[in-house]
Structure formats: C-alpha cells, structure tokens
Amino acid sequence: MREHDIGFQMRLAALTAILAGKVTSDRIAAACVSQSALAKLNLPEKNINPMSLNTLKSAAQRSSQSGWENLDDLRKKVLLKNSERKNSISKANRASVVKHSLQNEIDESFRVRSFLYRAYSDLLALAEAHSRTDSSFQEKLLQHKELFLIEIGFHIVRSDNEK
Numbered sequence: 001m002r003e004h005d006i007g008f009q010m011r012l013a014a015l016t017a018i019l020a021g022k023v024t025s026d027r028i029a030a031a032c033v034s035q036s037a038l039a040k041l042n043l044p045e046k047n048i049n050p051m052s053l054n055t056l057k058s059a060a061q062r063s064s065q066s067g068w069e070n071l072d073d074l075r076k077k078v079l080l081k082n083s084e085r086k087n088s089i090s091k092a093n094r095a096s097v098v099k100h101s102l103q104n105e106i107d108e109s110f111r112v113r114s115f116l117y118r119a120y121s122d123l124l125a126l127a128e129a130h131s132r133t134d135s136s137f138q139e140k141l142l143q144h145k146e147l148f149l150i151e152i153g154f155h156i157v158r159s160d161n162e163k
Contacts, residue, residue, distance in 0.1 A: 003049070008059035008071070010047045011038065015074035019081065029082040032075045 015032075017023040031041040039056040041048055051059075060067035124145075131138035 002059070002062075004051055004055050004059040005062060006047055007049050007051060008056060008063055008067070011041065011056075012063075012067075012071055012074065014043075014046060014048065015071070015078050018078050019074065029078055032079040032082065035072065035075070038071075038075055 014023070014025065014028050018025060018028060027043065028041065031037045035056075036053045039053040040050045042050045056071075057068050060071050064070070127137075127141050131141045
C-alpha cells in the first residue's frame, strides 16, 4: 500500500471516529472546512501527512469507486457536527455573559442603595440633632418619620449614645 493510500485510510478512520463520538479532534474538525484543507492536514502521530488534493482524490479512488465521495461526505458531516457544537457552546457562553451582566447590575444596585441608605441615615441623625433645638422642625421631622420610615420599612439603627 502506498503512503498516500495510508493517509487516505487514516483520514477516513479519523472522520468516522469523530462522527461516532469516539474521538474529538479540533485540528481534524477544523481541517474539514474545505477539501484542500483536509488534504493539507498534517498529523504525523496519526499517519496523516499533507498531500495535494489531487493526490488525495487519487488515493480515495484506488481504495474504492466511491472512496472520494465517502470521504467528502464524512468531511461535510464532521463540519456540520462541529458547527452545531460551536453554536451550543456559544449559546451557553451568551447565557453566561448575560447572567454575569445581570449579577453585576444587581450588585451595583445594592451598592447604590446601601450608599443612599447610609446618606439618609446620616442626614436623619443630623436632623434629629437639630430638632432638639427647634420645636417646629422637630414636629416636621416627626411627620416625615411617620410618613416615610413606617411606609418603606426603613429602620434606622441608633448607636448606644443616641436616645
């Protein structure tokens, strides 16, 4: 058997194994984008050496009358399988990116709310300190607390020295 015939047989076996799910090879799958890329494939560890497209076609025809058609059909099936796998991976990646983006928005919203709650708490503490000297302001602050603090369920934690 000639070296090119062995190369044809090894390409055929590799594509069949990929389609059967026995083996995954990104290099072989990538070479399925075109007939010439499959012919130029160089994997010496698998006895697949580069050759011209015409040489590959000749070796395929020596193997059987429909050898080339079989190899090209397998090439197209591997290409389709690889593109489907990439689409499913990219959908998963998109979902992951969207999830990460939404989580970032939630985290940012939490930080903003925390900042606003802290600012409101500090302003309320200042207003309470001022209300001790101004009775009309004290009445307005009491109305504010009744309206906002109770309705929104916002509880101000006081320090031990505040009463």
